Amino acid sequence: MNFTALLPRRIAQLLGTLALAGALAGCASSPSVQGTRLDSTPRIAVISAFAPELTVLLPQVQQPVKHSINGVEFTTGTLQGKPVVVFLSGISMTNAAMNTQLVLDRFHVSHIVFSGIAGGVNPGLHIGDVTVPARWGQYLEWLMAREDQPGKYTAPGWMQAELTLPAYGMMHPRPVEVRSAANPKITQKFWFEADPRMLAVANGLATVPLEHCHASHCLKERPRMVVGGNGVSGQAFVDNKAFREYAFKTFEANVLDMETAATAMVAHSNGVPYIAFRSLSDLAGGGDGANEMDTFMHLAAANSAKVLQAFLAAWK
Structure with a gap:
């Protein structure tokens, strides 16, 4: 075969090589591959775990711009006059940690605010109340201890020094290992403190009117806001x-959920202040009948969102 016959094949090969190089170059410059920031405006990250919680907030965002990263939709804009980036973390500790880090990597986040529903633990609190804990811990970081005798459990000797909290049967709560830019040495930590300045602003929101009825269901107790505690x-x-x-x-x-302490740990590692507003949708098994979440979920989400918006309005 002469050169003239080979020419079309050579051209096709060359064009294919150039197309591949162009595709690779496009990937290298793509924000989704490089992880470059999509927005340079300092913003408050507003996080909720699942759709009913965010449904209350998203329509209030002014000048919304949507960004999709790894299938997560982030909405930038302003809320109560403050620049925000609003998104769903997804339910679970893993989703919360993963997507909190994602928003910190891809946007210029100055503070983090979590808003959503939770289960009430403190018997002095009621459905619809909004809690703003001063610190959060990962209480299901467990040791499953060995049963040496029926009903008697023993922890490995090398682990016993870190087991300072009472066990639930064979299950012993443990601190998590953490490091940060400020302290790169691995340390153990159970509690992750909310930002004191943000808590101080939350303390001034006691007069925010909270919902006590949804559809045909009304609460026996008027909801209130509780700042502080765990x-x-x-x-x-x-x-x-x-x-x-x-x-x-x-x-x-006061309250338990499936996300906030994971977000708190990521905030700690990145040196970003955080606070969480969690309204009680149920009593985590403490109610008189069946679980109440499905009945009061929308009311609780609305109360949490009300307090969040009042917080943003008051934030300087």
Whole structure:
């Protein structure tokens, strides 16, 4: 075969090589591959775990611009006059940690605010109340201890020094290992503190009117806002009276959920201030009948969103 016959094939090969190089170059410059920031405006990250919580907030965002990263939709704009980036973390500790880090990597985030529903643990609180804990811990970071004798459990000797909290049967709560830009050495930590300045602003929001009826369902107690105390997060949906009592007694927790402490840990590692507003949709198994979440979820989400918006309006 002569050169003239080979020419079309050579051209096709060359064009294919150039097309591949162009595709690779396009990927290299794509924000989704490089992880470059999509927005340079300092913003407050507003996070909710699932759709009913965010449905209340998204229509209030002014000048919304949507960005999709790894299938997560981030909406930038302003809320109560403050620049924000609003998104769903997804339910669970893993989703919360992963997508909190994602928003920090891709946007210029100055503060983090979590808004949503949760299960009440403190028997002095009621459905519809909005809690703003001063610190959050990962209470389901467990050791499953060895049963040496029926009903008697023993932890490995090398681990016993870190087991400072009471166990629930064979299950012993443990601190998590953490490091940060400020302290790169691995340390153990159970509680992750909310930002004191943000808590101080939240303390001034006691007069925010909270909903006490949704559809045909009204609460027996008028909801109120409680700032301070503890919140705990873990991988389980809790609807068990005995375990609820254990969580209150052991961690002195007002509330439990499945995301906030994971976001708090990521905020700590990145040196970003955070706060969380969680309204009680149910009593985590402490109610008289069936779990109340499905009945009061929308009311609780609305109350949390009301407090969040009042917080943003008051934030300087």
